[in-house]
Amino acid sequence: MEFNFNSTEPLYQQVAEQLEEAIFTGSFTEDKQIPSTTEISKQFHINPATVLKGMNLLVAKELIEKRRGIGMFVKVGAVATIEQQRKESFYADYILNVVTEAQKLGLTEEKLVQLIERGYQNGTN
Incomplete structure (x- = not known):
C-alpha cells in the first residue's frame, strides 16, 4: 500500500481504496483476515482511528466484516x-x-x- 500524505483526498479514503484494490486483485482473498488497524497504522505511520475509519467504509460497502475478538475479514462475494x-x-x-x-x-x-x-x-x- 502507498499513501499520499500531500493529497487533498483524505487518508481514510486512501486506506479504503487501497484495501479495496488489494481485495479486487487478490492480495486479500475472500473469507481471509486482513491486517489489523494496528498493523497498518504502525507500518504506514497512520493514526489507528484513520485506518479504522477507512475500514469502516468497506464494512459499510459490505466488502469486509468485523468478527468480534478476531479481526476484519474479506466477505465472501466481495x-x-x-x-x-x-x-x-x-x-x-x-x-x-x-x-x-x-x-x-x-x-x-x-x-x-x-x-x-x-x-x-x-x-x-
Whole structure:
C-alpha cells in the first residue's frame, strides 16, 4: 500500500481504496483476515482511528466484516461486488460520455462500435 500524505483526498479514503484494490486483485482473498488497524497504522505511520475509519467504509460497502475478538475479514462475494460497482462506475463515468460525444459528432452506433473495435485492435492488451 502507498499513501499520499500531500493529497487533498483524505487518508481514510486512501486506506479504503487501497484495501479495496488489494481485495479486487487478490492480495486479500475472500473469507481471509486482513491486517489489523494496528498493523497498518504502525507500518504506514497512520493514526489507528484513520485506518479504522477507512475500514469502516468497506464494512459499510459490505466488502469486509468485523468478527468480534478476531479481526476484519474479506466477505465472501466481495470481489464480485467490487467488479459490479466498477462496471457501473465505468458505464456512468465513461460510456455515457462517449455515447454523448459520439451523438454530437453524428456517429452512428455501428460507427462507434467500429471505433471501439479499432481501439481494442490497436490496444496494448
